[in-house]
Amino acid sequence: xxxxxxxxxxxxxxxxxxxxxxxxxxxxxxxxxxxxxxxxxxxxxxxxxxxxxx
Numbered sequence: 001x002x003x004x005x006x007x008x009x010x011x012x013x014x015x016x017x018x019x020x021x022x023x024x025x026x027x028x029x030x031x032x033x034x035x036x037x038x039x040x041x042x043x044x045x046x047x048x049x050x051x052x053x054x
Contacts (some may be wrong), residue, residue, distance in 0.1 A: 003044035 025036060025040065028039065
């Protein structure tokens with residue numbers, strides 16, 4: 001498998017993962033809004049720490 005083909009597959013997997021996260025976030029906001037806010041804040045903190053550490 002070439003590097004370009006692998007990169008395209010990884011990009012597609014990341015797009016599907018982001019779509020799945022957004023769908024679950026929408027459902028969580030309908031079912032339990034405080035829990036959804038907590039999960040969103042935790043995700044943003046982890047992402048900030050990841051990018052800050054790079």
